Amino acid sequence: MSEASVQQAEIAVEQEHVDRVHHRLGELRTEAEAMRARSYEHGKEATPEALYERDVMVHHANRTLQALDAESEGLVFGRLDLASGDTVHIGRLGIRDERFENLLVDWRAPMAAAFYQATPEHPLDVVRRRVIRCSRERVVDLSDDLLDPDRAPADMRVVGEGALMAALTRSRGDSMRNIVATIQKEQDEAIRAPEGGVTEITGGPGTGKTAVALHRAAYLLYREQRRLGGPGVLVVGPSPVFMSYISRVLPSMGEHNVELRALGEVLDGLAAQRLDDPRTAEVKGSPRMVKVLRRALRLPPPDAPEQLQIFYRGVVLKLGADELGRIRRSLHSKGSQPNRSRMRAADALLEALWRKAQEAADDDFQPDRERLITEIGERIEFHRFLVTWWPPLYPMQVLRWLSDPGRLARAARRLLSAEEIDLLAKSWTDVSEWTVADVALIDELRTLAGPPPRPRRADPDEEPPPRNYDEYAHVVVDESQDLSPMQWRMVGRRGRHASWTIVGDPVQSSWPDPDEAAEARREALSGARSHRRFTLRTNYRNSAEIFAHAADAVRDLVPADDLPAAVRSTGIEPRVREVDAAELPEAARSETAELVAGTEGTVGVITTMARRDEVREWLSAVDSERLRVVGSLEAKGMEYDGVLVVDPDGLAAESSTGRRALYVALSRATQLLAVLRTR
Numbered sequence: 001m002s003e004a005s006v007q008q009a010e011i012a013v014e015q016e017h018v019d020r021v022h023h024r025l026g027e028l029r030t031e032a033e034a035m036r037a038r039s040y041e042h043g044k045e046a047t048p049e050a051l052y053e054r055d056v057m058v059h060h061a062n063r064t065l066q067a068l069d070a071e072s073e074g075l076v077f078g079r080l081d082l083a084s085g086d087t088v089h090i091g092r093l094g095i096r097d098e099r100f101e102n103l104l105v106d107w108r109a110p111m112a113a114a115f116y117q118a119t120p121e122h123p124l125d126v127v128r129r130r131v132i133r134c135s136r137e138r139v140v141d142l143s144d145d146l147l148d149p150d151r152a153p154a155d156m157r158v159v160g161e162g163a164l165m166a167a168l169t170r171s172r173g174d175s176m177r178n179i180v181a182t183i184q185k186e187q188d189e190a191i192r193a194p195e196g197g198v199t200e201i202t203g204g205p206g207t208g209k210t211a212v213a214l215h216r217a218a219y220l221l222y223r224e225q226r227r228l229g230g231p232g233v234l235v236v237g238p239s240p241v242f243m244s245y246i247s248r249v250l251p252s253m254g255e256h257n258v259e260l261r262a263l264g265e266v267l268d269g270l271a272a273q274r275l276d277d278p279r280t281a282e283v284k285g286s287p288r289m290v291k292v293l294r295r296a297l298r299l300p301p302p303d304a305p306e307q308l309q310i311f312y313r314g315v316v317l318k319l320g321a322d323e324l325g326r327i328r329r330s331l332h333s334k335g336s337q338p339n340r341s342r343m344r345a346a347d348a349l350l351e352a353l354w355r356k357a358q359e360a361a362d363d364d365f366q367p368d369r370e371r372l373i374t375e376i377g378e379r380i381e382f383h384r385f386l387v388t389w390w391p392p393l394y395p396m397q398v399l400r401w402l403s404d405p406g407r408l409a410r411a412a413r414r415l416l417s418a419e420e421i422d423l424l425a426k427s428w429t430d431v432s433e434w435t436v437a438d439v440a441l442i443d444e445l446r447t448l449a450g451p452p453p454r455p456r457r458a459d460p461d462e463e464p465p466p467r468n469y470d471e472y473a474h475v476v477v478d479e480s481q482d483l484s485p486m487q488w489r490m491v492g493r494r495g496r497h498a499s500w501t502i503v504g505d506p507v508q509s510s511w512p513d514p515d516e517a518a519e520a521r522r523e524a525l526s527g528a529r530s531h532r533r534f535t536l537r538t539n540y541r542n543s544a545e546i547f548a549h550a551a552d553a554v555r556d557l558v559p560a561d562d563l564p565a566a567v568r569s570t571g572i573e574p575r576v577r578e579v580d581a582a583e584l585p586e587a588a589r590s591e592t593a594e595l596v597a598g599t600e601g602t603v604g605v606i607t608t609m610a611r612r613d614e615v616r617e618w619l620s621a622v623d624s625e626r627l628r629v630v631g632s633l634e635a636k637g638m639e640y641d642g643v644l645v646v647d648p649d650g651l652a653a654e655s656s657t658g659r660r661a662l663y664v665a666l667s668r669a670t671q672l673l674a675v676l677r678t679r
């Protein structure tokens, strides 16, 4: 038989099994729907027990349907032929036939582990591993590894070429795909690591860190359903574009119960996308801001009255600025949150008024403490004073007050330089849209100030809705090397009792002070007892030619061991062109058009944050839905089939981490890379 007909015969064998699985899937779906209908009937009895049972049954039926309804693409993707002669089919979910026999084993089940872990050196009783590629319900390709030839039956056939390479050369779209069929051994070890404590996954660009983190989330949700069910898992990533890029991966594995949030969206009610210039972001992210904010909360509000004057039984009781200042300081020195100290503030003022009354006492005026406190404490004028002198503090409003350089200078004395104060005050003047770095400050202020009494939603300083401080059972942090200390504090508050998966690459860091960030991270994770580390060493994204060029940007800055090995060679070298500044727009247009013509997938043009809009303008004439123009920070974590980097020197100069930022930009391409620099 020719190779092609052997392949066809084997495809037919697998098609039969895939048909059985889909037939059974249809039956299960019908059963789950019938169960849901029955549950509603059951609930009509309306006793509390019946209603409870109905809710449980409906919930269960809905979960089953949700899992069964996940995309049908790639439902069956693997098969193991074991030395015992048994075969096991592996898929995105587990399905049993009517006799309760396994038709399909969930990739996360212990039985499926050998699919990822068996090697020719350690075959784990696997004779042949087969990757099955389907287009919807049709088998289109097979790819086998013979792991234990000595134990293979004489009639066992081995077909196809490497499934991994085939997956890696396929063109990319706007959504990251799941990699369940081709997870590699080193990745699988990180995915299946135990749940508790901190699991840290590091590796260079394109080593699959994001893919591994998401598959780990799916794995943990499957294995630890009881602990992590509900809103148990939070995934934090760099930008909304990135979150949207990875958003299909978990649903494609039937997992919907995960919250994906960009750093600007971690705090409920805010969705910041705007980025500060690097220098301002650096100051806003610094841990020195904790003290600045604490002091800012302790300053009198901008329009606080400077004296309190009360007429009481013919006597004027007066507290001047100094006394009020002392009372305020003493209240703050107790360390409790100002929004929880309003009653205490009222008591302290009344106590001070009582002392004044005592001083004023004479034959005609014999004040009684209890009576004075009750009588003044009930007066409307006293409450009017209190509400302006010790108002509820709303975090965004407190931050806006700091646009006054004088006020900010008082809060930042000996903490920030004059230049830094200037940068911050400017950034908060007439702010109409918060930046990503502001969100961590607003979150910090919420914690420092405590919950204000019912936010007034009609207020122009509209506050986010009141939140139960979200705490998650598991937190995944992607691109963790870029979190500022203030962002670590914000994320840390969401996982005080959580287990963690932390994913990153120190070499790609855009945070200039790694020690400072490491300290904040240590604090955020201090609740976790165990710590395990995995390093991924193979770059699956870039061709070897592209990665060699990208790595040149940082080779002299980092140990060789921190650079991964790219496994796929295309023979196509990156194109580097140098043009005069005046020619840049035209050159960018022609290079982009060439990339669009040369690839089937997405094309990313990456430039400096400062010039992004200008470059977008230049390229508005390029007619392609596959084209994306992004600034260097927006390219974090993303990938495109073709990449054009415009003005690499400007890009490195703009970032506080210099050539590391360029390394990130140059390592985004899967197939074609072009670089345009100015002379």
Ligand SMILES: Nc1ncnc2c1ncn2[C@@H]1O[C@H](COP(=O)(O)OP(=O)(O)OP(=O)(O)O)[C@@H](O)[C@H]1O
Residues within 6 Å of the ligand: 164, 167, 168, 176, 177, 179, 182, 183, 184, 187, 203, 204, 205, 206, 207, 208, 209, 210, 211, 212, 505, 508, 540, 541, 636, 637, 638, 639, 667
């Ligand atoms: N085992 C695999 N099988 C198929 N594709 C893979 C595999 N591992 C990684 N990939 C692919 O390689 C690309 C890079 O993966 P990913 O974005 O997760 O890398 P990363 O380490 O997070 O990169 P970066 O640090 O540059 O953001 C993706 O397209 C991903 O699907």
